[in-house]
Amino acid sequence: MDYEKILPGIIKKNDKKILLAVLDGVGGIPHKETGKTELEAANTPFLDGLAAESSCGTAIPVLNGITPGSGPGHIALFGYDPVETQIGRGVLECLGIDAPLEKEDIAIRGNFATVDGRRIVTDRRAGRIPTEENRKIVALISENIREISGVKIEIRTVKEHRCAIMLKGSGLSPCVSENDPQKEGAPLKSITPLDKQSEKTAKILAEFEDRVIELLKKHDSKAKGILLRGISRLPQIPGFAEKYKLNAVCIASYPMYRGVSKVAGMDIAPCGETVDEEIETLREIYGRYDFFFLHVKKTDSYGEDGNFGAKVKFLEELDNKLRVMKNLKFESIAVTADHSTPAVLKSHSWHPVPLIINSPNAIPDDVKKFTERECAKGILGRIYSKEIMYLLLACALKLDKFGA
Amino acid sequence: MDYEKILPGIIKKNDKKILLAVLDGVGGIPHKETGKTELEAANTPFLDGLAAESSCGTAIPVLNGITPGSGPGHIALFGYDPVETQIGRGVLECLGIDAPLEKEDIAIRGNFATVDGRRIVTDRRAGRIPTEENRKIVALISENIREISGVKIEIRTVKEHRCAIMLKGSGLSPCVSENDPQKEGAPLKSITPLDKQSEKTAKILAEFEDRVIELLKKHDSKAKGILLRGISRLPQIPGFAEKYKLNAVCIASYPMYRGVSKVAGMDIAPCGETVDEEIETLREIYGRYDFFFLHVKKTDSYGEDGNFGAKVKFLEELDNKLRVMKNLKFESIAVTADHSTPAVLKSHSWHPVPLIINSPNAIPDDVKKFTERECAKGILGRIYSKEIMYLLLACALKLDKFGA
Numbered sequence A, B: 001m002d003y004e005k006i007l008p009g010i011i012k013k014n015d016k017k018i019l020l021a022v023l024d025g026v027g028g029i030p031h032k033e034t035g036k037t038e039l040e041a042a043n044t045p046f047l048d049g050l051a052a053e054s055s056c057g058t059a060i061p062v063l064n065g066i067t068p069g070s071g072p073g074h075i076a077l078f079g080y081d082p083v084e085t086q087i088g089r090g091v092l093e094c095l096g097i098d099a100p101l102e103k104e105d106i107a108i109r110g111n112f113a114t115v116d117g118r119r120i121v122t123d124r125r126a127g128r129i130p131t132e133e134n135r136k137i138v139a140l141i142s143e144n145i146r147e148i149s150g151v152k153i154e155i156r157t158v159k160e161h162r163c164a165i166m167l168k169g170s171g172l173s174p175c176v177s178e179n180d181p182q183k184e185g186a187p188l189k190s191i192t193p194l195d196k197q198s199e200k201t202a203k204i205l206a207e208f209e210d211r212v213i214e215l216l217k218k219h220d221s222k223a224k225g226i227l228l229r230g231i232s233r234l235p236q237i238p239g240f241a242e243k244y245k246l247n248a249v250c251i252a253s254y255p256m257y258r259g260v261s262k263v264a265g266m267d268i269a270p271c272g273e274t275v276d277e278e279i280e281t282l283r284e285i286y287g288r289y290d291f292f293f294l295h296v297k298k299t300d301s302y303g304e305d306g307n308f309g310a311k312v313k314f315l316e317e318l319d320n321k322l323r324v325m326k327n328l329k330f331e332s333i334a335v336t337a338d339h340s341t342p343a344v345l346k347s348h349s350w351h352p353v354p355l356i357i358n359s360p361n362a363i364p365d366d367v368k369k370f371t372e373r374e375c376a377k378g379i380l381g382r383i384y385s386k387e388i389m390y391l392l393l394a395c396a397l398k399l400d401k402f403g404a
Helices: A003-010 A045-052 A070-077 A089-095 A131-144 A196-217 A240-244 A255-263 A275-288 A298-305 A308-321 A385-395 B002-010 B045-052 B070-077 B089-096 B131-144 B196-217 B240-244 B255-263 B275-288 B298-305 B308-321 B385-395
Strands: A018-023 A055-060 A106-115 A121-123 A151-159 A162-168 A225-232 A248-252 A291-296 A332-336 A353-358 A381-384 B018-023 B055-060 B106-115 B121-123 B151-159 B162-168 B225-232 B248-252 B291-296 B332-336 B353-358 B381-384
Touching (some): A018 A070, A018 A385, A045 A332, A055 A385, A089 A106, A089 A225, A089 A255, A131 A151, A131 A162, A131 A196, A162 A196, A196 A225, A240 A248, A248 A275, A275 A291, A275 A308, A298 A308, A353 A385, B045 B308, B070 B255, B089 B106, B089 B151, B089 B162, B089 B225, B089 B255, B106 B196, B131 B151, B131 B196, B151 B196, B162 B196, B196 B225, B240 B248, B248 B255, B275 B291, B275 B308, B298 B308, B381 B385
Parallel strands (some): A018 A291, A055 A381, B018 B291, B018 B332, B055 B381, B248 B291
Antiparallel strands (some): A106 A121, A106 A162, A106 A225, A151 A162, B055 B353, B106 B121, B106 B225, B332 B353
16 A cells, blocks of 8 residues: 555654544445435434534455455555455454463464364354353363463353453464364364474464364263364554554443454453443543544444344434534544445445544534445545545644655 | 455355446536536436435546546456456457457457558458458368367457457467557567467467468458457456356346456346336346346447437436336445546546445435435545445445454
């Protein structure tokens, strides 16, 4: 991306503050009966008023037509290229449970599975064992397999049949094939290195797999083996301090988003479970940072559930809470989403997301509502999500002139 | 293009159908007297109604300011980069007559020309000899020049002075200079290799040229030599089945468009000469494919002729015929063009083309007319033509989420 060539020469520190407010999955498509999207159906006077005094537009999270997961959606909002900077599944699984994953560690997503005596996978999810049972198995493994070939093994429960594994040590590399046959009735695949550097890692994982199977033989559970997937490492990208000279903090009640923020080198503020607690946290730590990433989850959750009405109702409640943005002083504010999650589709989607850039240095346009269709008429036009950070920095006067 | 990095991991097959309707050269610029473009002057209630319930926008075929030929225009609509994936003229000529061109063959566009004893080109088109005369000359050459240096030579009549030549054999390469001096009164240029790999090809073509001149000396025709142009090979690109998991078919009454579709691996449906026959074909084969490329030629032809009124009248007739789109069931439909052909300019142009994406999963906007200026206000904004395929795939729910 051309920004990388320019940024180091023009980024500067000042005391102005930036707020990136991400309403996860806020975008929708029209309800079949009313013809209105969730945002169009909701009464959101604060966000509409903010739009009226802001530059508006829409943002493409990755590329036209591409539906992003939460990882690429946020990586783009943080100003990194979401195709170049991909976060492995194993890394996401670890970050999603606040596991202490370090730059050089190997992260793996594990599924406890039912495996027969000939290593045929008969249930890839071991009957979705209860989380409590998962915890017992994880304790058993932790006690018995602390390290292999000098590399520390850490395993954590995620939920049901899912766990996360970290390898901590030297000489590791994540280019290793997975053992998951992807279907039932097939044998576990052998774990093989995909390059020279990954031979040690493959050997360790193959031994780990054997020892887990051995341990689970005597254990009373449907879990008789482990599928090792998404073998990966933290993306090696410069964090916000290095890239933007920002002292950045994440306020997110869900672990996954804290995890992605850690990838970008943000501090993580403990913030409770609710939007009210998140906003209270924002107030409390306002003096200590110059960049604030505020993440609101439930817009996405209700979209995924296909609960159009609940998403609308939540938006109306949220609208009032967001007034804090104007009470605290930010030089630039973005309100947007990591992707759309239309309740009609019950899933993430590819539709561009509405975007507000509020700043004394932005040009207000005719848009008076924070909706997909109104923002599409705004002065910002249609941009890529990875450009938003640069507009926020510019509006906060943190970017010097490029060239003489 | 970044799409290539993402697509293999997210493309999936389902039973939903896609229609790409290309109204060749449909875009125009305003008539000097009325201030209206062809689309603005035409009464097109069906297309306007479709626009009203669709996402609208405009598409840039190649790059702003660049006027595309039919090749790049369609390559972009098929989702390939039109600058990376260029189709040689020789290839297009062969494909345009349904000639059996294979991946490794060298394809050449030939012009029979009048050439004097000193090899000066005196008429680059040999007085546009009748096609019947062309056939006799082609038969003569075919009989006498079957192969050179172990490489098989196949020559076919196109029409008037135009023919197509294929070289079939090993060790060939298309980086060879043309012999066409591009103007009359100048001598035939010598055919030279432009790289090491092309030496054999250059030698064969030089000998072919000599032998054709020799043969035509005794033949009663204005054709006394041959211009060898557009020396090229099929682009080595993945077809629709591989790239998109689509079972795709082309319905186009003109050979050139069938040819470009073959490059993209589409099946070719025999479809007659008229739009009515094309549409009847669409109905007939509807059950057998999941992607349909429907090509309408006359919008372009009338534009090239500078016949503003005929283009308007044809659009009005066409409008009613296109109702078939809504009678058959498609999950996503694009109506657009490969480029503009303003009657005012009597040629292709660089102007972005109007675009409709119709789907239950697309967001309708305020646009209520299928015209250049109204579509420019649509929610899709201005995109590149090569992105259209991805929107069609997304709206037909054929793209999985990218990243977790």
